Amino acid sequence: MNEILTKERLIEARERISNQVKRTPILTSSSINKILNANIFFKCENFQKVGAFKFRGASNAVLSLNEKEMINGVATHSSGNHAAALALAAKMKNIPAYIVMPKTAPEIKKKAVAGYGAKIIFCEPTLKAREETLNNVIQETNAIFIHPYDNYDVIAGQSTAAQEIFAELNDLDFIIAPVGGGGLLSGTALSTKYFSPKTKIIGAEPKEADDAFKSFNDKKIYPSINPKTICDGLLTQLSEKTFKIITNTVDEILTAKEETIIEAMKLIWERMKIIIEPSSAVTLAIMIENQEKFLNKKIAIILSGGNVDLKNLPFK
Amino acid sequence: MNEILTKERLIEARERISNQVKRTPILTSSSINKILNANIFFKCENFQKVGAFKFRGASNAVLSLNEKEMINGVATHSSGNHAAALALAAKMKNIPAYIVMPKTAPEIKKKAVAGYGAKIIFCEPTLKAREETLNNVIQETNAIFIHPYDNYDVIAGQSTAAQEIFAELNDLDFIIAPVGGGGLLSGTALSTKYFSPKTKIIGAEPKEADDAFKSFNDKKIYPSINPKTICDGLLTQLSEKTFKIITNTVDEILTAKEETIIEAMKLIWERMKIIIEPSSAVTLAIMIENQEKFLNKKIAIILSGGNVDLKNLPFK
Structure with missing residues (x-):
């Protein structure tokens, strides 16, 4: 298949x-x-x-990393459920999570992600700004990018x-x-x-x-x-x-x-x-x-x- | 106990x-x-x-009646969940249900009770009017009164x-x-x-x-x-x-x-x-x-x- x-x-x-x-x-x-x-x-x-359901995919992605891959944490750009899911999955393994969010994201979503202990990096609300900001975060932190679905x-x-x-x-x-x-x-x-x-x-x-x-x-x-x-x-x-x-x-x-x-x-x-x-x-x-x-x-x-x-x- | x-x-x-x-x-x-x-x-x-939960009590009350008691149906006064519960329990036994409701009851509750096939009798929104109306209904129909909790x-x-x-x-x-x-x-x-x-x-x-x-x-x-x-x-x-x-x-x-x-x-x-x-x-x-x-x-x-x-x- x-x-x-x-x-x-x-x-x-x-x-x-x-x-x-x-x-x-x-x-x-x-x-x-x-x-x-x-x-x-x-x-x-x-x-x-x-x-x-996003917590299933984020959990499997985080738990599939080996110790060495895991050490610098995980990163993604999302303003939605994947952001919260990755933040919680990382927290449960005690590794950092870096979440790039558009600064226009709803307050309630920012709070949820922050509540799971993730570091939020705000950017302009365009796909280009998201991707650039994420690339910068990854270069600085060596975190592993977990795409929401690809x-x-x-x-x-x-x-x-x-x-x-x-x-x-x-x-x-x-x-x-x-x-x-x-x-x-x-x-x-x-x-x-x-x-x-x-x-x-x-x-x-x-x-x-x-x-x-x-x-x-x-x-x-x-x-x-x-x-x-x-x-x-x-x-x-x-x-x-x-x-x-x-x-x-x-x-x-x-x-x-x-x-x-x-x-x-x-x-x-x-x-x-x-x-x-x-x-x-x-x-x-x-x-x-x-x-x-x-x-x-x-x-x-x-x-x-x-x-x-x-x-x-x-x-x- | x-x-x-x-x-x-x-x-x-x-x-x-x-x-x-x-x-x-x-x-x-x-x-x-x-x-x-x-x-x-x-x-x-x-x-x-x-x-x-009201459907539990109404079901047990209706199903505890014998064939003879059941034949003229059941009645109550209620504008809430007991009314809908009794209406459905009666419908499932194919017996009539007579529900006395204050005419001021919310439209949505009237609709729910009517949707279960009960006959609604409206009254003034006082306890006295409810009880009198219910007594009249029972005298006319010989239905059995199912109190919501007593x-x-x-x-x-x-x-x-x-x-x-x-x-x-x-x-x-x-x-x-x-x-x-x-x-x-x-x-x-x-x-x-x-x-x-x-x-x-x-x-x-x-x-x-x-x-x-x-x-x-x-x-x-x-x-x-x-x-x-x-x-x-x-x-x-x-x-x-x-x-x-x-x-x-x-x-x-x-x-x-x-x-x-x-x-x-x-x-x-x-x-x-x-x-x-x-x-x-x-x-x-x-x-x-x-x-x-x-x-x-x-x-x-x-x-x-x-x-x-x-x-x-x-x-x-």
């Missing part, structure tokens, strides 16, 4: 991180099943440490959410994961091919940020240009590694409208009493927009995270 | 409702444990059907949440449940005495609605007069049955300030990514206000429900 991310490497990743990552519950909702006429299993990565250890870590699903559930017709940079979808797809090969793999993306949809269908990477979506975790574009895995393994990428994403988010909050971020809701949103396809099917959905600003919710 | 609600009757209740009630998960939060220096287990009745089958049903806790956890130092009318606290306390007699039982109540606190300490039932609390599920007062059980079994009732209740609610939303109603948060709030008492202890908390208006949240 993938010559580098073999089945054995995925299993090793799961063993490596099992002591520090939460085995999150899989929840069901009879009322959502009734509304959509389907049998849906929600893997609650919103309950994961730091509130998102990194095999990160992808192997993200694969463990789906591995846990297949350890509990058989005969799934579909598995659905959101797609931004493609780390979660890549890991999910590889897990599925190795552990449940009959299950169809679907990526879910906001229509207003449909670069992965286009990249998948045209077989070339499109950049993500000015995406206008509430899904703040899905603004990035595929990388070389995730593009290759996704085009080789995923069955389909479906997109959903902003209003359907908010409707799906509200449905999950109200019926399941759990807090998910908009980027997680896009999975249920594509089901709402494609009900025929999923009629009476058995489906696993990965709820990727639960980090939202409670003072600024999209419900009307 | 109680001559009517024997250990056997509690066990029977659990068996009776096990097919239609959700066995809710028990979740933990390492960050809340760290903040409070305690080992807390949260029983998630916010994930229960209709979004509250009813042994209801209390036995509520006891099943704690029964499930003790089936999973040993050596608990404390179990904490919110107290309004006292149905949940009574059932929880009896379960604890029968299944984990060394565990101390604590009722949690808003300081602004502390009639149970006073009733417990003065050994006489105080009415709940104009309570001014965000905990809309805890406005009622103890009944004869719950007062007797609680004074015989509960170790202590503690109260918490409104601001602490909101702080506790926010902590659970943000750290655990689950939606609870304010009435559930009073349990963690008393822990926040009495940290010494719970230092390094093993504690079960019953999160009673998750029905909130997402457009009107108390977070600032």
